[in-house]
Amino acid sequence: MSLLSAKDVRVPGRLAPVSLELQPGTVHALVGGNGSGKSTFLDCVLGLVPFEGALALKSPTVAVVPQRLELATSSPLTVLELFGASTRQRPSWLGLSTAFRARTVDALKVMEAETSIDQQLETLSGGALRRVLLALAFSAQPALLLLDEPEAGLDVRARALLATQLTAAKARGQAVLWVSHDDAAVTERATSQTRLVAP
Protein backbone atom coordinates (compact mmCIF):
# COMPACT_ATOMS: atom_id res chain seq x y z
CA MET A 1 0.00 0.00 0.00
CA SER A 2 1.44 3.38 -0.95
CA LEU A 3 1.57 5.99 1.81
CA LEU A 4 1.49 8.85 -0.66
CA SER A 5 0.15 8.85 -4.16
CA ALA A 6 0.25 11.84 -6.50
CA LYS A 7 -1.09 11.90 -10.04
CA ASP A 8 -0.52 14.98 -12.18
CA VAL A 9 -0.41 17.26 -9.14
CA ARG A 10 0.25 20.78 -10.36
CA VAL A 11 -0.02 24.39 -9.23
CA PRO A 12 -0.33 26.83 -12.14
CA GLY A 13 2.82 28.94 -12.43
CA ARG A 14 4.54 27.19 -9.52
CA LEU A 15 4.60 23.44 -10.05
CA ALA A 16 4.60 21.41 -13.25
CA PRO A 17 2.64 18.12 -13.13
CA VAL A 18 4.11 15.60 -10.66
CA SER A 19 3.22 11.93 -10.37
CA LEU A 20 4.75 9.62 -7.80
CA GLU A 21 4.01 6.73 -5.44
CA LEU A 22 5.69 6.35 -2.06
CA GLN A 23 5.87 2.86 -0.57
CA PRO A 24 6.80 1.96 3.03
CA GLY A 25 10.52 1.37 3.52
CA THR A 26 11.62 3.56 0.63
CA VAL A 27 13.37 6.89 0.18
CA HIS A 28 11.99 8.82 -2.77
CA ALA A 29 13.95 11.83 -3.95
CA LEU A 30 12.23 14.84 -5.46
CA VAL A 31 14.97 16.59 -7.37
CA GLY A 32 14.93 19.87 -9.22
CA GLY A 33 16.60 23.22 -9.61
CA ASN A 34 15.65 26.49 -7.97
CA GLY A 35 12.05 27.48 -8.68
CA SER A 36 11.03 24.02 -9.90
CA GLY A 37 8.35 23.76 -7.21
CA LYS A 38 9.90 21.21 -4.83
CA SER A 39 8.76 22.98 -1.66
CA THR A 40 5.42 23.79 -3.30
CA PHE A 41 4.84 20.05 -3.77
CA LEU A 42 5.45 19.52 -0.05
CA ASP A 43 2.93 22.27 0.67
CA CYS A 44 0.43 20.42 -1.53
CA VAL A 45 1.01 17.20 0.44
CA LEU A 46 0.49 19.10 3.71
CA GLY A 47 -2.69 20.73 2.42
CA LEU A 48 -1.28 24.24 2.56
CA VAL A 49 -1.61 25.07 -1.13
CA PRO A 50 -4.58 24.48 -3.47
CA PHE A 51 -3.61 22.28 -6.40
CA GLU A 52 -4.96 20.52 -9.45
CA GLY A 53 -4.69 16.77 -9.96
CA ALA A 54 -5.10 13.89 -7.52
CA LEU A 55 -3.19 13.46 -4.29
CA ALA A 56 -3.88 10.77 -1.69
CA LEU A 57 -2.09 10.94 1.66
CA LYS A 58 -2.73 7.59 3.30
CA SER A 59 -0.01 7.79 5.92
CA PRO A 60 -1.47 7.82 9.44
CA THR A 61 1.40 9.95 10.74
CA VAL A 62 3.55 12.56 9.04
CA ALA A 63 6.59 14.54 10.13
CA VAL A 64 8.23 17.35 8.22
CA VAL A 65 11.59 19.06 8.34
CA PRO A 66 11.10 22.48 6.76
CA GLN A 67 13.97 24.44 5.23
CA ARG A 68 13.55 27.12 7.88
CA LEU A 69 11.10 28.11 10.62
CA GLU A 70 8.78 30.99 9.86
CA LEU A 71 8.71 32.78 13.23
CA ALA A 72 11.66 31.54 15.29
CA THR A 73 13.16 34.99 15.77
CA SER A 74 10.28 36.43 17.80
CA SER A 75 9.93 33.51 20.18
CA PRO A 76 12.11 32.48 23.14
CA LEU A 77 11.01 28.88 22.56
CA THR A 78 13.72 26.43 23.64
CA VAL A 79 14.51 23.12 21.99
CA LEU A 80 12.92 21.27 24.94
CA GLU A 81 9.79 23.42 24.64
CA LEU A 82 9.64 22.74 20.89
CA PHE A 83 9.55 19.02 21.64
CA GLY A 84 6.94 19.69 24.34
CA ALA A 85 4.74 21.72 21.99
CA SER A 86 5.06 19.01 19.34
CA THR A 87 3.84 16.27 21.66
CA ARG A 88 1.21 18.56 23.21
CA GLN A 89 1.01 16.75 26.53
CA ARG A 90 0.25 19.85 28.57
CA PRO A 91 1.18 23.55 28.27
CA SER A 92 4.96 23.79 28.30
CA TRP A 93 4.83 26.91 30.53
CA LEU A 94 3.58 24.68 33.35
CA GLY A 95 6.89 22.84 33.19
CA LEU A 96 7.95 19.65 31.47
CA SER A 97 8.64 16.52 33.48
CA THR A 98 12.08 15.05 34.14
CA ALA A 99 11.03 11.92 32.26
CA PHE A 100 10.04 14.00 29.23
CA ARG A 101 13.36 15.83 29.39
CA ALA A 102 15.21 12.49 29.45
CA ARG A 103 13.22 11.28 26.43
CA THR A 104 14.02 14.51 24.60
CA VAL A 105 17.75 14.12 25.32
CA ASP A 106 17.59 10.61 23.88
CA ALA A 107 15.76 11.90 20.81
CA LEU A 108 18.33 14.65 20.26
CA LYS A 109 21.22 12.21 20.62
CA VAL A 110 20.46 10.59 17.26
CA MET A 111 21.61 13.83 15.64
CA GLU A 112 24.15 14.58 18.40
CA ALA A 113 22.20 17.72 19.31
CA GLU A 114 21.51 16.96 22.99
CA THR A 115 23.66 19.84 24.27
CA SER A 116 21.26 22.32 22.67
CA ILE A 117 18.25 21.13 24.69
CA ASP A 118 17.95 24.35 26.74
CA GLN A 119 18.94 26.73 23.95
CA GLN A 120 16.43 29.04 22.35
CA LEU A 121 15.71 28.23 18.71
CA GLU A 122 16.64 31.76 17.68
CA THR A 123 20.17 31.34 19.06
CA LEU A 124 20.89 28.16 17.09
CA SER A 125 22.93 28.27 13.88
CA GLY A 126 21.28 27.03 10.71
CA GLY A 127 23.02 23.66 10.94
CA ALA A 128 22.28 23.22 14.65
CA LEU A 129 18.61 24.04 14.09
CA ARG A 130 18.49 21.54 11.22
CA ARG A 131 19.90 18.86 13.53
CA VAL A 132 17.18 19.63 16.09
CA LEU A 133 14.40 19.54 13.50
CA LEU A 134 15.69 16.24 12.09
CA ALA A 135 15.87 14.77 15.61
CA LEU A 136 12.30 15.97 16.25
CA ALA A 137 11.06 14.38 13.03
CA PHE A 138 12.87 11.06 13.58
CA SER A 139 11.73 10.86 17.23
CA ALA A 140 8.08 10.94 16.19
CA GLN A 141 8.70 7.76 14.15
CA PRO A 142 6.08 8.75 11.58
CA ALA A 143 5.03 6.49 8.74
CA LEU A 144 5.95 9.27 6.30
CA LEU A 145 8.86 11.72 6.61
CA LEU A 146 8.97 14.84 4.47
CA LEU A 147 12.47 16.34 4.33
CA ASP A 148 12.96 19.69 2.60
CA GLU A 149 16.65 20.03 1.64
CA PRO A 150 17.69 18.16 4.83
CA GLU A 151 21.42 18.34 4.14
CA ALA A 152 21.52 22.11 3.68
CA GLY A 153 23.78 23.65 6.33
CA LEU A 154 24.80 20.29 7.81
CA ASP A 155 28.46 19.51 8.41
CA VAL A 156 30.07 16.21 7.39
CA ARG A 157 29.34 14.54 10.75
CA ALA A 158 25.68 15.57 10.70
CA ARG A 159 25.33 14.31 7.12
CA ALA A 160 26.67 10.95 8.22
CA LEU A 161 24.18 10.87 11.11
CA LEU A 162 21.38 11.73 8.71
CA ALA A 163 22.43 8.90 6.40
CA THR A 164 22.38 6.48 9.35
CA GLN A 165 18.90 7.63 10.36
CA LEU A 166 17.60 7.30 6.80
CA THR A 167 18.86 3.73 6.64
CA ALA A 168 17.21 3.00 9.99
CA ALA A 169 13.97 4.64 8.85
CA LYS A 170 13.91 2.45 5.75
CA ALA A 171 14.53 -0.64 7.87
CA ARG A 172 11.63 0.35 10.16
CA GLY A 173 9.33 0.55 7.15
CA GLN A 174 9.03 4.33 7.15
CA ALA A 175 8.73 6.16 3.86
CA VAL A 176 10.81 9.25 3.19
CA LEU A 177 10.19 11.95 0.62
CA TRP A 178 13.49 13.77 0.24
CA VAL A 179 13.41 17.09 -1.53
CA SER A 180 16.76 18.29 -2.85
CA HIS A 181 18.35 20.40 -5.53
CA ASP A 182 21.55 18.35 -5.22
CA ASP A 183 21.61 15.25 -7.46
CA ALA A 184 24.81 13.90 -5.92
CA ALA A 185 23.41 14.05 -2.39
CA VAL A 186 20.35 11.93 -3.11
CA THR A 187 21.59 9.50 -5.76
CA GLU A 188 23.36 7.14 -3.37
CA ARG A 189 20.57 7.06 -0.75
CA ALA A 190 17.30 7.32 -2.65
CA THR A 191 15.55 4.16 -3.80
CA SER A 192 13.70 6.09 -6.49
CA GLN A 193 13.45 9.64 -7.68
CA THR A 194 11.30 12.11 -9.57
CA ARG A 195 12.84 15.00 -11.42
CA LEU A 196 10.94 18.28 -11.45
CA VAL A 197 11.12 20.78 -14.27
CA ALA A 198 10.37 24.46 -13.90
CA PRO A 199 6.68 25.15 -14.65
Next chain:
Amino acid sequence: MSETLSLAFVQRALVAALLAAPTLGLLSPIVFTRRLAFFSAAIGQAVLTGVSLGVLLGEPVDAPWASVVGFSLLCAVALVAFRRHSKLPTDTLVGVFLAFTLGLGVVLLVAVTKRFNVHQLEAAMFGSVLTVTWTDCAVLGVALLGTMAALWRFHDAWVLDGLDGRLAAAHRLPSAALEYGLAVLLTLVIVASVKVLGALMVEAMLLVPAAAGRNVSRSLAGLTWASVGIATLSGAGGVLVSARVNAPSGAAIVLALAACFVLTLPAARRRK
Protein backbone atom coordinates in the same frame (compact mmCIF):
# COMPACT_ATOMS: atom_id res chain seq x y z
CA MET B 1 -2.55 54.08 51.15
CA SER B 2 -4.78 52.23 53.65
CA GLU B 3 -7.25 55.10 53.36
CA THR B 4 -7.34 54.61 49.61
CA LEU B 5 -7.77 50.87 49.99
CA SER B 6 -10.69 51.33 52.36
CA LEU B 7 -12.76 52.90 49.61
CA ALA B 8 -15.24 50.42 48.15
CA PHE B 9 -14.75 51.54 44.53
CA VAL B 10 -10.98 51.14 44.86
CA GLN B 11 -11.44 47.63 46.24
CA ARG B 12 -13.66 46.74 43.27
CA ALA B 13 -11.18 48.22 40.79
CA LEU B 14 -8.26 46.44 42.45
CA VAL B 15 -10.05 43.08 42.30
CA ALA B 16 -10.90 43.78 38.66
CA ALA B 17 -7.27 44.64 37.88
CA LEU B 18 -6.03 41.53 39.68
CA LEU B 19 -8.34 39.44 37.50
CA ALA B 20 -7.81 41.26 34.18
CA ALA B 21 -4.03 41.64 34.44
CA PRO B 22 -3.08 37.94 34.73
CA THR B 23 -5.61 37.08 32.02
CA LEU B 24 -3.99 39.51 29.60
CA GLY B 25 -0.54 38.60 30.90
CA LEU B 26 -1.15 34.93 30.06
CA LEU B 27 -2.25 35.82 26.53
CA SER B 28 0.48 38.38 25.97
CA PRO B 29 3.22 35.85 25.02
CA ILE B 30 0.90 34.33 22.41
CA VAL B 31 0.19 37.80 21.00
CA PHE B 32 3.91 38.59 21.06
CA THR B 33 5.19 35.38 19.47
CA ARG B 34 2.43 35.24 16.85
CA ARG B 35 2.96 38.96 16.10
CA LEU B 36 -0.63 39.95 16.84
CA ALA B 37 0.12 43.30 18.50
CA PHE B 38 -1.38 45.27 15.63
CA PHE B 39 -4.41 42.94 15.65
CA SER B 40 -5.00 43.72 19.34
CA ALA B 41 -4.83 47.45 18.57
CA ALA B 42 -7.45 47.02 15.86
CA ILE B 43 -9.80 45.17 18.22
CA GLY B 44 -9.34 47.84 20.91
CA GLN B 45 -10.29 50.41 18.28
CA ALA B 46 -13.30 48.32 17.27
CA VAL B 47 -14.45 48.21 20.91
CA LEU B 48 -14.53 52.00 20.98
CA THR B 49 -16.50 52.10 17.75
CA GLY B 50 -18.82 49.46 19.22
CA VAL B 51 -19.44 51.68 22.24
CA SER B 52 -20.50 54.60 20.02
CA LEU B 53 -22.62 52.28 17.89
CA GLY B 54 -24.35 50.85 20.97
CA VAL B 55 -25.14 54.27 22.41
CA LEU B 56 -26.56 55.39 19.06
CA LEU B 57 -28.68 52.24 18.89
CA GLY B 58 -30.16 53.03 22.29
CA GLU B 59 -28.13 50.86 24.63
CA PRO B 60 -27.14 52.29 28.05
CA VAL B 61 -24.19 54.69 27.72
CA ASP B 62 -22.29 52.87 30.49
CA ALA B 63 -23.00 49.34 29.24
CA PRO B 64 -23.53 49.04 25.48
CA TRP B 65 -22.28 45.46 25.58
CA ALA B 66 -24.38 43.89 22.82
CA SER B 67 -22.99 46.31 20.24
CA VAL B 68 -19.47 46.20 21.66
CA VAL B 69 -19.28 42.39 21.66
CA GLY B 70 -21.08 42.08 18.32
CA PHE B 71 -19.05 44.68 16.43
CA SER B 72 -15.71 43.61 17.93
CA LEU B 73 -16.29 39.93 17.14
CA LEU B 74 -17.40 40.86 13.63
CA CYS B 75 -14.20 42.85 13.12
CA ALA B 76 -12.00 40.08 14.59
CA VAL B 77 -13.52 37.33 12.45
CA ALA B 78 -13.44 39.53 9.34
CA LEU B 79 -9.80 40.40 9.98
CA VAL B 80 -8.79 36.76 10.27
CA ALA B 81 -10.83 35.85 7.19
CA PHE B 82 -9.19 38.62 5.14
CA ARG B 83 -5.76 37.65 6.44
CA ARG B 84 -6.22 34.02 5.51
CA HIS B 85 -7.60 34.71 2.05
CA SER B 86 -5.64 37.77 0.98
CA LYS B 87 -2.12 37.91 -0.38
CA LEU B 88 -1.57 41.34 1.20
CA PRO B 89 0.81 41.50 4.19
CA THR B 90 -0.95 41.18 7.57
CA ASP B 91 0.17 44.61 8.80
CA THR B 92 -1.30 46.23 5.68
CA LEU B 93 -4.64 44.47 6.19
CA VAL B 94 -4.80 45.39 9.88
CA GLY B 95 -3.86 48.97 8.97
CA VAL B 96 -6.80 49.12 6.60
CA PHE B 97 -9.09 47.82 9.37
CA LEU B 98 -7.65 50.31 11.83
CA ALA B 99 -8.34 53.14 9.41
CA PHE B 100 -11.87 51.87 8.82
CA THR B 101 -12.76 51.45 12.50
CA LEU B 102 -11.13 54.79 13.37
CA GLY B 103 -13.05 56.60 10.63
CA LEU B 104 -16.31 54.92 11.59
CA GLY B 105 -15.60 55.49 15.28
CA VAL B 106 -15.00 59.24 14.79
CA VAL B 107 -18.16 59.65 12.73
CA LEU B 108 -20.21 57.78 15.34
CA LEU B 109 -18.53 59.57 18.22
CA VAL B 110 -19.46 62.95 16.77
CA ALA B 111 -23.02 61.74 16.40
CA VAL B 112 -23.01 60.43 19.97
CA THR B 113 -21.72 63.69 21.45
CA LYS B 114 -24.79 65.44 20.07
CA ARG B 115 -26.88 63.32 22.45
CA PHE B 116 -24.46 62.68 25.35
CA ASN B 117 -21.57 64.42 27.04
CA VAL B 118 -18.37 62.97 25.56
CA HIS B 119 -16.96 62.68 29.09
CA GLN B 120 -19.44 59.85 29.64
CA LEU B 121 -17.41 57.86 27.11
CA GLU B 122 -14.06 58.59 28.72
CA ALA B 123 -14.30 55.49 30.89
CA ALA B 124 -14.67 53.31 27.81
CA MET B 125 -11.74 55.03 26.12
CA PHE B 126 -9.22 55.19 28.95
CA GLY B 127 -10.66 53.04 31.77
CA SER B 128 -12.01 54.23 35.08
CA VAL B 129 -11.78 52.86 38.61
CA LEU B 130 -15.02 54.67 39.47
CA THR B 131 -17.26 52.67 37.15
CA VAL B 132 -16.16 49.11 37.97
CA THR B 133 -18.91 46.98 39.53
CA TRP B 134 -18.86 43.55 41.19
CA THR B 135 -20.59 42.26 38.07
CA ASP B 136 -17.60 43.44 36.04
CA CYS B 137 -15.36 41.56 38.47
CA ALA B 138 -17.44 38.41 38.01
CA VAL B 139 -17.15 38.76 34.21
CA LEU B 140 -13.38 39.17 34.53
CA GLY B 141 -13.23 36.09 36.78
CA VAL B 142 -15.02 34.07 34.11
CA ALA B 143 -12.62 35.52 31.49
CA LEU B 144 -9.62 34.41 33.57
CA LEU B 145 -10.97 30.89 34.06
CA GLY B 146 -11.94 30.64 30.37
CA THR B 147 -8.51 31.83 29.28
CA MET B 148 -6.76 29.33 31.55
CA ALA B 149 -8.93 26.51 30.22
CA ALA B 150 -8.28 27.56 26.60
CA LEU B 151 -4.54 27.80 27.22
CA TRP B 152 -4.51 24.41 28.94
CA ARG B 153 -6.06 22.87 25.84
CA PHE B 154 -4.62 24.92 22.99
CA HIS B 155 -1.48 26.75 24.17
CA ASP B 156 1.06 24.45 22.54
CA ALA B 157 -1.05 24.14 19.39
CA TRP B 158 -1.10 27.96 19.10
CA VAL B 159 2.66 28.01 19.66
CA LEU B 160 3.38 25.35 17.03
CA ASP B 161 0.94 26.85 14.54
CA GLY B 162 2.52 30.27 15.03
CA LEU B 163 6.04 28.87 14.78
CA ASP B 164 5.72 27.21 11.40
CA GLY B 165 2.75 26.37 9.19
CA ARG B 166 4.35 23.18 7.86
CA LEU B 167 5.14 21.78 11.31
CA ALA B 168 1.56 22.51 12.34
CA ALA B 169 0.15 20.93 9.19
CA ALA B 170 2.24 17.78 9.70
CA HIS B 171 0.74 17.54 13.20
CA ARG B 172 -2.67 17.93 11.53
CA LEU B 173 -3.48 20.98 13.60
CA PRO B 174 -6.64 22.78 12.43
CA SER B 175 -4.85 26.03 11.62
CA ALA B 176 -7.97 27.99 10.62
CA ALA B 177 -9.94 26.93 13.70
CA LEU B 178 -6.97 27.76 15.94
CA GLU B 179 -6.59 31.23 14.41
CA TYR B 180 -10.31 32.06 14.57
CA GLY B 181 -10.54 30.65 18.10
CA LEU B 182 -7.61 32.75 19.29
CA ALA B 183 -9.10 35.86 17.67
CA VAL B 184 -12.44 35.28 19.43
CA LEU B 185 -10.75 34.63 22.78
CA LEU B 186 -8.61 37.78 22.48
CA THR B 187 -11.66 39.84 21.53
CA LEU B 188 -13.77 38.61 24.45
CA VAL B 189 -10.92 39.23 26.91
CA ILE B 190 -10.34 42.72 25.49
CA VAL B 191 -14.04 43.54 25.83
CA ALA B 192 -14.15 42.18 29.39
CA SER B 193 -11.12 44.32 30.34
CA VAL B 194 -12.32 47.60 28.84
CA LYS B 195 -13.89 48.91 32.07
CA VAL B 196 -10.55 48.85 33.89
CA LEU B 197 -8.12 49.46 31.05
CA GLY B 198 -10.05 51.40 28.45
CA ALA B 199 -10.43 50.53 24.76
CA LEU B 200 -7.43 52.60 23.74
CA MET B 201 -5.17 51.19 26.45
CA VAL B 202 -6.01 47.49 26.53
CA GLU B 203 -3.73 46.68 23.58
CA ALA B 204 -0.75 47.74 25.69
CA MET B 205 -1.63 45.12 28.28
CA LEU B 206 -1.58 42.49 25.53
CA LEU B 207 1.82 43.52 24.20
CA VAL B 208 4.03 45.20 26.80
CA PRO B 209 4.01 42.42 29.46
CA ALA B 210 5.52 39.96 26.99
CA ALA B 211 7.81 42.60 25.46
CA ALA B 212 9.18 43.40 28.94
CA GLY B 213 9.18 39.71 29.88
CA ARG B 214 11.19 38.90 26.75
CA ASN B 215 13.93 41.17 28.10
CA VAL B 216 14.41 38.94 31.14
CA SER B 217 13.46 35.45 29.94
CA ARG B 218 15.32 32.66 28.19
CA SER B 219 12.41 30.32 27.50
CA LEU B 220 8.72 30.43 26.62
CA ALA B 221 7.84 29.26 30.13
CA GLY B 222 9.99 32.03 31.61
CA LEU B 223 8.39 34.55 29.27
CA THR B 224 4.89 33.46 30.28
CA TRP B 225 5.50 33.77 34.02
CA ALA B 226 7.39 37.05 33.63
CA SER B 227 4.53 38.39 31.54
CA VAL B 228 1.92 37.42 34.14
CA GLY B 229 4.01 38.94 36.92
CA ILE B 230 4.64 42.21 35.10
CA ALA B 231 1.00 42.52 34.04
CA THR B 232 -0.29 41.84 37.57
CA LEU B 233 2.19 44.22 39.20
CA SER B 234 1.41 46.97 36.69
CA GLY B 235 -2.34 46.37 36.90
CA ALA B 236 -2.52 46.59 40.69
CA GLY B 237 0.00 49.44 40.89
CA GLY B 238 -1.73 51.38 38.14
CA VAL B 239 -5.14 51.12 39.81
CA LEU B 240 -3.78 52.30 43.17
CA VAL B 241 -1.94 55.24 41.60
CA SER B 242 -5.03 56.02 39.55
CA ALA B 243 -7.20 56.14 42.68
CA ARG B 244 -4.66 58.30 44.55
CA VAL B 245 -4.13 60.94 41.84
CA ASN B 246 -7.53 60.68 40.18
CA ALA B 247 -6.10 59.65 36.78
CA PRO B 248 -7.66 57.25 34.26
CA SER B 249 -6.78 53.73 35.41
CA GLY B 250 -5.91 52.48 31.92
CA ALA B 251 -3.40 55.26 31.41
CA ALA B 252 -1.83 54.69 34.85
CA ILE B 253 -1.50 50.95 34.16
CA VAL B 254 0.10 51.61 30.78
CA LEU B 255 2.62 53.96 32.39
CA ALA B 256 3.46 51.25 34.94
CA LEU B 257 3.91 48.76 32.09
CA ALA B 258 6.17 51.18 30.24
CA ALA B 259 8.25 51.59 33.40
CA CYS B 260 8.62 47.79 33.64
CA PHE B 261 9.74 47.66 30.01
CA VAL B 262 12.36 50.36 30.51
CA LEU B 263 13.61 48.77 33.75
CA THR B 264 14.06 45.39 32.06
CA LEU B 265 15.92 46.75 29.02
CA PRO B 266 19.40 46.45 30.63
CA ALA B 267 18.72 42.74 31.19
CA ALA B 268 18.00 42.36 27.48
CA ARG B 269 21.33 43.97 26.61
CA ARG B 270 23.13 41.59 28.97
CA ARG B 271 21.28 38.66 27.39
CA LYS B 272 22.68 39.63 24.00
